[in-house]
Amino acid sequence: MRKVVAVKQPTDGGARRAVFAPVDNRARVEAVVRRLGDAIELGLLADGEQLPGESELAGQLGVSTVTLREALMALRQQGLVTTRRGRGGGSFVSLPEIPGEERLRTRLRGWSTEELRDLGDHWAALSGTAALLAAQRTEPEDLIQLRCTAEELDLAADAAARSRVYGRFHVELAAAAQSARLTREQVALQTEVGALLCLLLGDDEYREEVAERHRSVISAVQDGAHESARTQGERCVRESTARLIALRLTL
Numbered sequence: 158m159r160k161v162v163a164v165k166q167p168t169d170g171g172a173r174r175a176v177f178a179p180v181d182n183r184a185r186v187e188a189v190v191r192r193l194g195d196a197i198e199l200g201l202l203a204d205g206e207q208l209p210g211e212s213e214l215a216g217q218l219g220v221s222t223v224t225l226r227e228a229l230m231a232l233r234q235q236g237l238v239t240t241r242r243g244r245g246g247g248s249f250v251s252l253p254e255i256p257g258e259e260r261l262r263t264r265l266r267g268w269s270t271e272e273l274r275d276l277g278d279h280w281a282a283l284s285g286t287a288a289l290l291a292a293q294r295t296e297p298e299d300l301i302q303l304r305c306t307a308e309e310l311d312l313a314a315d316a317a318a319r320s321r322v323y324g325r326f327h328v329e330l331a332a333a334a335q336s337a338r339l340t341r342e343q344v345a346l347q348t349e350v351g352a353l354l355c356l357l358l359g360d361d362e363y364r365e366e367v368a369e370r371h372r373s374v375i376s377a378v379q380d381g382a383h384e385s386a387r388t389q390g391e392r393c394v395r396e397s398t399a400r401l402i403a404l405r406l407t408l
Contacts, residue, residue, distance in 0.1 A: 171332025
């Protein structure tokens with residue numbers, strides 16, 4: 158039986174607000190499943206966290222309760238949500254386990270170096286633009302969540318936790334840019350590539366290097382140094398992509 162523990166609720170930052178924003182009108186059940194599933198896998202919604210009630214959540218996402226129930230059923234089948242009845246019941250997040258190293262290596266083998274390079278270009282464009290816009294638009298108090306996420310990387314003990322925090326940093330960077338579309342695009346991208354970063358972030362030295370790059374991004378954003386922020390955001394992503402490509406070549 159799964160042990161139930163008290164869960165510290167995450168800060169309601171821009172990234173979480175983007176998770177609960179209305180979904181696109183097309184294919185709404187699939188859109189809700191993808192939106193919530195991506196947020197769960199990335200750790201934007203904490204393991205064991207109770208989701209809002211059906212009526213409230215349906216209202217936030219701009220869908221009917223029937224659509225929401227279908228989406229929650231699909232998420233339960235994927236093992237990403239559990240439902241408890243009775244007093245204290247509801248729908249609760251169930252954070253999936255990151256696949257083992259060999260399965261991740263097998264997944265990486267499924268990517269060609271050209272595909273990884275193309276993914277890296279897309280990721281760099283997103284993070285670079287987000288950093289530039291954040292430097293233009295944010296006030297120091299808007300960076301609180303981004304700083305918390307950066308500090309969390311210093312405390313993350315294992316590669317799986319580090320990869321989720323790494324991904325959340327880039328999502329929070331997009332949220333700091335005050336762009337819901339950029340934020341949702343980053344969430345989707347991180348769930349595509351994030352697990353592969355476990356193959357890199359088990360290395361404590363590289364984790365420290367990434368943490369320092371994240372701090373450099375925050376400093377540039379806080380100083381309003383637009384171009385420097387963009388350069389730092391892109392550099393962080395391109396370095397990770399280059400390491401993934403190098404690892405792919407060894408496989």
